[in-house]
Amino acid sequence: LPHVQAPRGGGWLLSGIICINILILGSALVSSNALTSEVTAALHRQIFLIVLLVLTMLWMIFYTVVTSRKDQAVLCKDSHAGPLWLRVGLLLFGLLSLIMDIFKIANYMGYLHCKSAVEVSFPFVQVVFLFVQTYFLWIHSKDCVQLHTDFTRCGLTLMLSTNLVMWMAAVIDESVHQLGIANLDVNVSNAIYRVSYGDECSCNCSHPFCDIFEKALYYLYPFNLEYCLFASAMAYIMWKNVGRIVDGQSCHSLKFHLKNVCLGPLTGILLVVAGLVTFIVYKMDIQKENEERRNEALLIHFIVNIVILSLMSGFTVVGCVMYRLDRREHVSEKNPSRSLDVGLLVIASMGQFIISYFTIVAVMATGASGNLDALNLIWALLTVLELGLQNCFIIKGLHRKPYVTTQDAAQHRNTCNFPEETEMSILMKSNEPSSLSSRHDKLSWKRRVLKDVCMFLLCANVILWIMPAFGARPQFQHLLQIKFYKFTMWAAVVNVGLPFGIFYRMHSVASLIEVYLVS
Amino acid sequence: LPHVQAPRGGGWLLSGIICINILILGSALVSSNALTSEVTAALHRQIFLIVLLVLTMLWMIFYTVVTSRKDQAVLCKDSHAGPLWLRVGLLLFGLLSLIMDIFKIANYMGYLHCKSAVEVSFPFVQVVFLFVQTYFLWIHSKDCVQLHTDFTRCGLTLMLSTNLVMWMAAVIDESVHQLGIANLDVNVSNAIYRVSYGDECSCNCSHPFCDIFEKALYYLYPFNLEYCLFASAMAYIMWKNVGRIVDGQSCHSLKFHLKNVCLGPLTGILLVVAGLVTFIVYKMDIQKENEERRNEALLIHFIVNIVILSLMSGFTVVGCVMYRLDRREHVSEKNPSRSLDVGLLVIASMGQFIISYFTIVAVMATGASGNLDALNLIWALLTVLELGLQNCFIIKGLHRKPYVTTQDAAQHRNTCNFPEETEMSILMKSNEPSSLSSRHDKLSWKRRVLKDVCMFLLCANVILWIMPAFGARPQFQHLLQIKFYKFTMWAAVVNVGLPFGIFYRMHSVASLIEVYLVS
Incomplete structure (x- = not known):
């Protein structure tokens, strides 16, 4: 026991x-x-x-x-x-x-x-x-x-x-x-x-x-x-x-290495660099007294965020499709850390959800008139989409059994016992067409794509973390929401939502590393 | 399974x-x-x-x-x-x-x-x-x-x-x-x-x-x-x-009867009647333009609430002592309804907790000067105490195994299986000095006291439910908190907290019936 x-x-x-x-x-x-x-x-x-x-x-x-x-x-x-x-x-x-x-x-x-x-x-x-x-x-x-x-x-x-x-x-x-x-x-x-x-x-x-x-x-x-x-x-x-x-022995000795994975990290790092450059430009311009320069800075910031979020959504969809192709059993062990990880991820994402939905409601009610309003709306919509997809991807990823090669698997069975597997999951295992041994070589490209997706998302989350953590507050620069909700209310929403949002990005990075290791 | x-x-x-x-x-x-x-x-x-x-x-x-x-x-x-x-x-x-x-x-x-x-x-x-x-x-x-x-x-x-x-x-x-x-x-x-x-x-x-x-x-x-x-x-x-x-058969066929239980229900009903009378007096007087009459109504309302809460705290302490004397095993079955019951109880109690603590902070910061302020403070403190004790009593009660007589127990073992009992709880059972059969007659007075406590708390919760549900809002009549927090903030606190508080009282009544049945 x-x-x-x-x-x-x-x-x-x-x-x-x-x-x-x-x-x-x-x-x-x-x-x-x-x-x-x-x-x-x-x-x-x-x-x-x-x-x-x-x-x-x-x-x-x-x-x-x-x-x-x-x-x-x-x-x-x-x-x-x-x-x-x-x-x-x-x-x-x-x-x-x-x-x-x-x-x-x-x-x-x-x-x-x-x-x-x-x-x-x-x-x-x-x-x-x-x-x-x-x-x-x-x-x-x-x-x-x-x-x-x-x-x-x-x-x-x-x-x-x-x-x-x-x-x-x-x-x-x-x-x-x-x-x-x-x-x-x-x-x-x-x-x-x-x-x-x-x-x-x-x-x-x-x-x-x-x-x-x-x-x-x-x-x-x-x-x-x-x-x-x-x-x-x-x-x-x-x-x-x-x-x-708990039984003292830990079965997971997964090592982190980037062998064969290059597309994801490369595009990710490019994205981070591009994001950093535009972020510095934004920070310089937004301080200026010139109204036009400020609007230009906002425009660039909105567009960069929209591009990042679109790419992330795309990659996440690819990752979810890979999950479908590369089916694995779910982990059924009891694990308070994983439950907390999932819980924190979902709760922390609420902060971003709240800011985005409040933005959507404000823009819809006032009627998007200018370019900036339209971009703001698209940004909020994409954020909602991306958060949903990413939560899905990470939660599913955390619940998958780690990949083990055939020799590993044999060792694995000897040293570790999974006593909490119910009969049902054992039944399912026997029903599945592909066995561990045959899967090993054939599916490696799927695993590579999954690892690429993880690394890309990781980098994208880093840049989305850097921007608000180092003082980008377009929520207060673009005055639409302030006018609609009055300053006090909007400040309350942003000041409660944004720290959660920043925490969400950091927590996602950590969870994505774990997903990378098990895929 | x-x-x-x-x-x-x-x-x-x-x-x-x-x-x-x-x-x-x-x-x-x-x-x-x-x-x-x-x-x-x-x-x-x-x-x-x-x-x-x-x-x-x-x-x-x-x-x-x-x-x-x-x-x-x-x-x-x-x-x-x-x-x-x-x-x-x-x-x-x-x-x-x-x-x-x-x-x-x-x-x-x-x-x-x-x-x-x-x-x-x-x-x-x-x-x-x-x-x-x-x-x-x-x-x-x-x-x-x-x-x-x-x-x-x-x-x-x-x-x-x-x-x-x-x-x-x-x-x-x-x-x-x-x-x-x-x-x-x-x-x-x-x-x-x-x-x-x-x-x-x-x-x-x-x-x-x-x-x-x-x-x-x-x-x-x-x-x-x-x-x-x-x-x-x-x-x-x-x-x-x-x-x-789930296995279709339900083992619990506990019937509700008030045999041998009279002290609890009697004092409880007396309390409800007294509460109702003073509540009606309060409702009549509080509508008057006369400042003095209004203060008198508030005074009566505060005192009645303090008396009710003190009695409840006392009875709950007695109940908790009885739990110590009449030890039983914990239920280990999986049961989403019970988990939800406990969760709702705790979350709903937050509403009252918030109102009480906000009151305490306001009175402490302004310094209780008059009679009403002092009573308000005592009311808030007693509410916190009573909520903590009652939550304890109900949660412990819901997790106790239902009482079964020796014949019942024999039948029980035959028809129902408790497959989720861990070895540990079985070990504990054998360690316990008193066996089911010997406990049956000796402890019946403890069970009676427990049932009395449940019935009294039930009645007290009913009257504490009736008063706010039918429009008692001393939180707005006594102006201390409104002055301290400004009206907007205090209205937000009360209007979010009070519905939860009302729900808490109702939910407690339901849970207490269940505790009554198993004790």
């Missing part, structure tokens, strides 16, 4: 209740801070966040020092949990968040005379938290904890909800800053970007570098958002793995 | 994509209609809703006439799906929604000269839809469809998303109406309730009964919301059951 689930005790329920309560109290505090100018609300929020961070750190230290040291604490590790790319990503984003915090501290130094001690101390606490959490997740993300299970479950949901509340706070802070600027000067849409951190009317910076720090913070904050999401995902997986017993 | 899951085909993925797209397009259309005064946006929304309703009806008719008639279409029924209380509830709410639609039609008759044909025709389409859907769900809610599975899955998600979009549209319409009134006259908080349907500045009703219809509509709309949620839940269960094969 490889996957025995320990009976769920009270800790499971308690940890859920703790998570819900922290999340909702956190959202109430964070949004109340955004909506009112009461100073006490801001103070309460900072204290709440600091308490959360400190409690989580205490638990992590307790776990590292006490629980994990004991025999029997971690009998086995889940080989699917915390893969290398996720941990490296965490480290990278943690590093960038660290830089953000250092800039924040330097920036706050200029406001020392008019900020409260609690507010100034927050980035310090966060720096310590970043170190402790990144270390903890790097070492322990694969653990299937067997000891103090109730307490560990509660600790993990505490960690999960702390990261989600931090994420919420960052998203709402960002929106409020944008709104503050926009209210001052709604016509010069350029000004929307000049996000400023911590400038109240009565409080001026006492050293001359504040402006630079503030600009840098604007580019760094998306990485902090990603860090919070990564950490939440890993905490969730650990929570699912508490008390789980 | 009792629970063989058919391999998930493309239809499963496709139906998910359809659902997401309809939901997001729906939310974009519905909220754009709320935010802008463009006539085309309203028109698009109505057309979209009508198209959805018609498509869903066509599919339901196709299913009833073609799919379900064929042999092999429905090999087995899920005995847990669509229980009687749910279907009766659906029928009841369907009836009240029908009355609402008739009132709406009568109301629109007065505006015929200035409303578009599409808007006027909507309630007619909805009436037909109500009939078709209620009939469909009454007959087919237990089906485990085996034929045309892909098409059926898509049809069911279409039905699910249609109902959810209808729910969203109703919630947002209601909020907008309240907001419209509130903007006109924000100080006289009484006026917030005079919700009016369809009065634009330039369009007057042509017959004298409009006022009455509009008042009636205000009381009827929550039932329509519940109808949509019920139908969505049933569609979701049917979707989960597509392609599923």
Whole structure:
């Protein structure tokens, strides 16, 4: 019996209740801070966040020092949990968040005379938290904890909800800053970007570098958002793995190599380069005061995005057809990491879906009049199409059995057991006309096409990630939606949707690597 | 093999994509209609809703006439799906929604000269839809469809998303109406309730009964919301059951009788009567212009709620202690209905949690000064406590094995098989000191206490359901939160949270009946 689930005790329920309560109290505090100018609300929020961070750190230290040291604490590790790319990503984003915090501290130094001690101390606490959490997740993300299970479950949901509340706070802070600027000067849409951190009317910076720090913070904050999401995902997986017993041996030793695959990566890299060049042109032109130049920049940006999305849709369709031709069995093993991957992919795609559908509704209701409106509409429609196709492609790909050659297959059967295969799937296997051995040589071109598709999509997702992550906001440059929905509402939609969209692209890259490996 | 899951085909993925797209397009259309005064946006929304309703009806008719008639279409029924209380509830709410639609039609008759044909025709389409859907769900809610599975899955998600979009549209319409009134006259908080349907500045009703219809509509709309949620839940269960094969025999033939249980029901009914009396007093006094009388009414309402919640928390704690004393095994059978029950319970409780935490944050930040503020805070804190405890009690209760006497147990073992019990749970069983036979007589007082707790909680949930469902809105009468969050934000929080809260109370009643039966 490889996957025995320990009976769920009270800790499971308690940890859920703790998570819900922290999340909702956190959202109430964070949004109340955004909506009112009461100073006490801001103070309460900072204290709440600091308490959360400190409690989580205490638990992590307790776990590292006490629980994990004991025999029997971690009998086995889940080989699917915390893969290398996720941990490296965490480290990278943690590093960038660290830089953000250092800039924040330097920036706050200029406001020392008019900020409260609690507010100034927050980035310090966060720096310590970043170190402790990144270390903890790097070492322990694969653990299937067997000891103090109730307490560990509660600790993990505490960690999960702390990261989600931090994420919420960052998203709402960002929106409020944008709104503050926009209210001052709604016509010069350029000004929307000049996000400023911590400038109240009565409080001026006492050293001359504040402006630079503030600009840098604007580019760094998306990485902090990603860090919070990564950490939440890993905490969730650990929570699912508490008390789980898996057989230690991992059957998948798939290696990444690009042998025989060249069309996909080549076109993909070309696309990235072309995208980067036009993106730089866009960033230069959009800052100009000249209305015509700005519209031209928007036009180029729209067209580039439409081209990328069309190519992606085409490639994805080819990939789905290949799935039909190169039929394989579905994996039926229980695997919390894969379920989470699929869930996150679908939830993260919601962000893009929401922005696109709101755009479609706005353009349809006002009636597309100019070139830009038409292109905007096409972009939104293509985004919806591409997201649907890509979700399909990745989800189907993740559920396929990895490709194994005949010798591999023989070894495979000996060393690994698939006890959860139902009789039905075994029946299906025997019904299928092509056997493993005959498939090996004949179908290799199909596998090559699949790998090409994966690599192309990967590159395309990278460029679609770079553009919004480094500040392309055509949603605010093209004023149609702002006029239709009023600025506040549209800013809320974009500021909630876009971080999800950025996360979606990154997550797709990771999932596509996995699909590449199994095809 | 009792629970063989058919391999998930493309239809499963496709139906998910359809659902997401309809939901997001729906939310974009519905909220754009709320935010802008463009006539085309309203028109698009109505057309979209009508198209959805018609498509869903066509599919339901196709299913009833073609799919379900064929042999092999429905090999087995899920005995847990669509229980009687749910279907009766659906029928009841369907009836009240029908009355609402008739009132709406009568109301629109007065505006015929200035409303578009599409808007006027909507309630007619909805009436037909109500009939078709209620009939469909009454007959087919237990089906485990085996034929045309892909098409059926898509049809069911279409039905699910249609109902959810209808729910969203109703919630947002209601909020907008309240907001419209509130903007006109924000100080006289009484006026917030005079919700009016369809009065634009330039369009007057042509017959004298409009006022009455509009008042009636205000009381009827929550039932329509519940109808949509019920139908969505049933569609979701049917979707989960597509392609599923369960063993036909149902082991649970538990009967409902109140033998030996009297303390719980008695105190519960007393509570309901007391609650009703004070509620009527509250409703009378709150309408008065006199500020002092209004505050007195609020005071009574707060105190009554606090008393009810304290009693509930106390009883729930007793119930949880009884669980500890009267240990039973957990049910390990797969059961989509139970998973959904638990999920809905937790999600629906979020609504109340959000309102309570927003209240707590507001009172804490402004500093509770008067009696009413303090009571408001205590009410919110007790709500959080009670929700947590009750969720715990119900979820634990639903996962316990039903009580069986020794003879029953013998029969039980013969007729039913529990093939999914893992070795671990069997091990645990043998470790437990008390065997079934010895437990039978000794523990009956514990079972009686448990049943008492269930009945009391049931009654308390009924009165907590009646008060908001019939128009108690202390959230708008006590102005603290409105002042703190501004009216728009607070109205959004309450208007999203309260329907969930009302649904939570109803759903708790249903779950408590089930807990009562198994204990």
